Amino acid sequence: MQKFDVHIIGCGSALPTNRHLPSCQVVDLRDKLLLLDCGEGAQLAWRKTGLSWQKITHIFLTHAHGDHVFGLPGLISTMGLLGRTAPLFVHGPSTLQTFVEFTMAHFCANMDYEVHFEAVDASQHQCIFEDRSMEVWSLPLKHRLPCCGYLIREKPGLPHIRREMIDFYGIPTWAINNIKAGKDWTTPEGETIPHSRLTTPPDRVRSYAYCSDTMPVAEMAEWCQGVDLMYHEATYAEAEADHALKYCHSTARQAAAVAKAANVGRLMLGHFSARYEDEQVLLNEAKEVFENTFLACEGLKTTI
Amino acid sequence: MQKFDVHIIGCGSALPTNRHLPSCQVVDLRDKLLLLDCGEGAQLAWRKTGLSWQKITHIFLTHAHGDHVFGLPGLISTMGLLGRTAPLFVHGPSTLQTFVEFTMAHFCANMDYEVHFEAVDASQHQCIFEDRSMEVWSLPLKHRLPCCGYLIREKPGLPHIRREMIDFYGIPTWAINNIKAGKDWTTPEGETIPHSRLTTPPDRVRSYAYCSDTMPVAEMAEWCQGVDLMYHEATYAEAEADHALKYCHSTARQAAAVAKAANVGRLMLGHFSARYEDEQVLLNEAKEVFENTFLACEGLKTTI
Structure with missing residues (x-):
């Protein structure tokens, strides 16, 4: 299986605590690094991941609240100082465009690399980026301002070659790529060996959904049906459900209900309110609804 | 003596390291807190000082480089979340005005307190702020853009009452404040006791100079003559003197020469380049010129 890891840089909410940094995650998909949000201190905590700055290709921001973006100017500056050229x-939502442009104009002039802002329509669920190995889809969220989560999904890979069949038929190396791509093999004697006998199916397509800062969204059941891992904010416990409603956040139980409706593989909770010294209460409430739940924490690496 | 402490929140330079945070200091003068610069992560490291957020009255920024200001938006937001009303x-130099205004407009609308930006003419040495107990003077620095340090000086206090003389003459409590303010005392018998016999001189006026990001400035000898403590950047060792020149910074030896010319009490070095795993080389080079030198480090509290 190729690499598909999620590293938690920060999983707190707006108020700083001794336990949590503000929101930031790194998705490492086959050594391409995607950053999800970029709270203050992200560049300082980054090095604990052991990942290379230079492999960050895309940053996906959910919304224009400081605890999700105040680390971006420092990160962009530092990559410039370190000689990035790519x-x-x-x-992110267009509400962040001026923030990025302001940062570039006032603090990052004369860098050796370019920063491109790509506006995401936070009201639409659609594919906003793809390359050879993945697609990224926007997930409209319900918060106090335009906000969207992201669904990262591998593209189907090629089938696996059955080594023993290749050896049996004496198939030369040059033909392997054609077979992987779907071709049958014809032996020198004229016998046609069907592609399906020479290969096993490709790896299952894996996916990760990042749902930060939102009230429960019913459509998530459809958009994220069967994802392997869902991160869903769980700012509050049920006792503070009125706060969740007032500030457009979710309780842990609501997060679990979303995960259950979407039949996800596992649910990771985060964006914890500073009021919880111990987030076990959140975990317990979520597990009553969806058992396969765990808590995010700084430094956690989850393999999908 | 009343409180006059300097707390180091961060004393690194632009590149983040595991050892240092970017520039930020707190001056605690009689329980009024002044922030000097505000690098990224300042609000996260703040709590280690044990000081109260609400006592920050003024923030003095030296210049518009990210490692001196990227922590400001988070700090302002958090104080708002915590219910600040003052x-x-x-x-700071006028080059920072749009940064502060942008932050307020895009991330800090609807807070319960006001943030006022006061432009400092970075080319002039002048008093830019005073209250009952202190004056703050700008210190024009030589960097790659408008940049100014700050000199914080106590105002002279009142003389101390000589308790034994008060008792000897039976002077009533209601007269004490007049005597402190300079009045003589006339006994019921008509004898005049001069003020100077009833008091001892006020505490010596103390001062702190913050010189961040600058080449050596000759005028500092005059502007900072006799200050108790000077913080001076010492980004490089002598071996990297060409870098200091190129990027408009100082070597540790140059910082020491400035301190010596100004006859300061003590010199604190900071703004260390990330290349020094151990800053002892900087300390050694400075001490050859000015013995009473020490290194800043995160968490250090220096009493003046």
Whole structure:
């Protein structure tokens, strides 16, 4: 299986605590690094992941609240100081465009790399980026301002070659790529060996959904049906459900209900309110609804 | 003696390291807190000082480089979340005005307190702020853009009452404040006791100079003559003197020469380049010129 990891840089909410940094995650998909949100201190905590700055190709921001974006100017500056030359793509609701442009104009002039802002329509569920190995889809969220989560999904890979069949038929190396791509093999004697006998099916397509800062969204059941891992904010416990409603956040139980409706593989909770010294209460409430739940924490690496 | 402490929140330079945060200091003068610069992560490291957010009255920024200001938006937001109502005054070169205004407009609307930006003419040495107990003077620095340090000086206090003389003459409590303010005392028998016999001189006026991001400035010898403590950037060792020149910074030895010319009490070095795993080389080079030198480090509290 190729790499598909999620590293938690920060999973707190707006108020700083000794336990949590503000929101930031890194998705490492086959050594391409995607950043999800970029709270203050992200560049300082980054090095604990052991990942290389230079492999960050895209940053996906969910919304224009400081605890999700105040680390971006420092990160962009530092990559410039470190000699980055590859362009960087920052995606997010258009409400963040002036923030990125202001940062570039006032603090990052004369860098050796370019930063491109790509506006995401936070009201639409659609594919906003793809390359050879993945697609990224927007997930409209319900918060106090335009906000969207992201669904990252591998593209189907090629089938696996059955080594023993290749050896049996004496198939030369040059033919392997054709077979992987779907071709049958014809032996020198004229016998046609069907592609299906020479291969096993490709790896299952894996996916990760990042749902930060939102009230429960019913459509998530359809959009994220069967994802392997869902991160869903769980700012509050049930006792503070009125706060969740007032500030457009979710309780842990609501997050679990979303995960259950979407039949996800696992649910990771985060964006914890500073009021919880111990988030076990959140975990317990969620598990009553969806058992396969765990808590995010700084430094956690989850393999999908 | 009343409180006059300097707390180091961060004393690194632009590149983040595991050892240092970017520039930020707190001056605690009689329980009024002044922030000097506000690098990224300042609000996260703040709590280690044990000081109260609400006592920050003024922030003095030296210049518009990210490692000196990227922590400001988060700090302002967090104080708002924590219910601050007292106005906050942010001083700095006019190049920072749009940064503060942008932050307020895009991320800090609807807070319960006001943030006022006060432009400082970075080319002039002048008093830019005073209250009952202190004066703050700008210190024009030589960097790659408008940049100014700050000199914080106590105002002279009142003389101390000589308790034994008060008792000897039976002077009533209601007269004490007049005597402190300079009045003589006339006994019921008509004898005049001069003020000077009833008091001892006020505490010596103390001062702190913050010189961040600058080449050596000759005028500092005059502007900072005799200050108790000077913080001076020492980004490089002598071996990297060409870098200091190129990027408009100082070597540790140059910082020491400035301190010596100004006859300061003590010199604190900071703004260390990330290349020094151990800053002892900087300390050694400075001490050859000015013995009473020490290194800043995160968490250090220096009493003046």
